[in-house]
Amino acid sequence: xxxxxxxxxxxxxxxxxxxxxxxxxxxxxxxxxxxxxxxxxxxxxxxxxxxxxxxxxxxxxxxxxxxxxxxxxxxxxxxxxxxxxxxxxxxxxxxxxxxxxxxxxxxxxxxxxxxxxxxxxxxxxxxxxxxxxxxxxxxxxxxxxxxxxxxxxxxxxxxxxxxxxxxxxxxxxxxxxxxxxxxxxxxxxxxxxxxxxxxxxxxxxxxxxxxxxxxxxxxxxxxxxxxxxxxxxxxxx
Numbered sequence: 189x190x191x192x193x194x195x196x197x198x199x200x201x202x203x204x205x206x207x208x209x210x211x212x213x214x215x216x217x218x219x220x221x222x223x224x225x226x227x228x229x230x231x232x233x234x235x236x237x238x239x240x241x242x243x244x245x246x247x248x249x250x251x252x253x254x255x256x257x258x259x260x261x262x263x264x265x266x267x268x269x270x271x272x273x274x275x276x277x278x279x280x281x282x283x284x285x286x287x288x289x290x291x292x293x294x295x296x297x298x299x300x301x302x303x304x305x306x307x308x309x310x311x312x313x314x315x316x317x318x319x320x321x322x323x324x325x326x327x328x329x330x331x332x333x334x335x336x337x338x339x340x341x342x343x344x345x346x347x348x349x350x351x352x353x354x355x356x357x358x359x360x361x362x363x364x365x366x367x368x369x370x371x372x373x374x375x376x377x378x379x380x381x382x383x384x385x386x387x388x389x390x391x392x393x394x395x396x397x398x399x400x401x402x403x404x405x406x407x408x409x410x411x412x413x414x415x416x417x418x419x420x421x422x423x424x425x
Contacts, residue, residue: 192217193224195231200376202311210376212306219345219356221301222363223376245303249321252287256425260302263423265292267323268339271416274355274385277340281421292421297343297356299422301380304358309377310335316360317377322420324360330412331371332400336361337418338381345382354382354391357417366397366410374409381411388413 193213200210200223208225215222216232224231246258249266256263265286272280277294284292308317316324316336329335338357345354358380365374375381383406384391394404394413404413 190215190217193222193229193231195233198306198378199226200309200378201307202309202373202376204373204376206372212376212378219297219380220382221378221380223374223379243302245319247319247321250287254287254289255321257303260299261425262295262299262302263289263425264303264322265421266321267420268325268337269419269421270325271337271414271418272340273415274340274417277417277419278342280419284421286421289423292423294340294342294419295422297341297358297380300339300341300358300420304360304378306378310361311373318360325418326361329362329371330364330366330399330401330403335364336377338363338414339420340417353384353386355385356380356382364412365407366399366403366405366412369397371399371412374411383411383413384415386415388415 193215196212198212204210204223210223211226213224248256250256253266254263255266281292281294305318318324324336326334326336338359341356343356344352345356346352361377362373363375363379365372388394388404394406396402396404
């Protein structure tokens with residue numbers, strides 16, 4: 189029931205798993221966007237016609253620590269914020285006053301996904317998968333490698349039991365997993381996944397591991413869970 193991945197034409201500019209060529213697909217059962225090895229499984233297909241420029245950004249640096257996207261009518265904070273749990277992320281955006289605006293909010297998953305740059309990745313550019321107009325802070329990930337973060341969205345990710353304790357996040361760095369005692373980029377920079385809003389240790393099915401410190405992981409690909417994800421706020425222009 190969980191395998192309903194639809195193929196896209198977007199190839200990952202790096203590789204996932206064990207150096208596998210990778211395509212980003214959308215799972216219409218769980219709503220996640222992940223990189224999948226292109227040669228080991230079949231995918232559903234839904235074709236499209238029409239506006240080939242859909243999704244192209246039109247960024248303007250307003251030189252006041254904000255960046256506008258004329259393509260979507262959204263204004264973004266140029267700088268990100270340090271990691272927080274989901275409640276903290278919501279509050280941080282609601283109280284933000286960047287460029288003297290007071291109507292900032294935490295972006296929903298579609299809004300945040302709209303500023304991903306799938307032509308970039310940590311492995312190919314040594315930067316986050318976002319236009320270099322934006323400032324993205326790096327950190328040492330669970331493997332002690334320089335990486336870029338998962339970023340919270342305001343979108344609650346409801347599970348099969350209608351439990352709304354999880355929220356979606358978008359990975360502008362490697363989407364890490366822990367498999368066979370090894371940390372891997374299992375789904376690629378540009379993936380959209382989810383984890384518990386407040387306490388990953390209590391998330392059903394979560395397990396702990398110790399590699400350069402304790403972390404939690406879950407699922408068939410051992411998605412690494414981070415209680416505190418990064419924040420970039422948005423407002424309507």
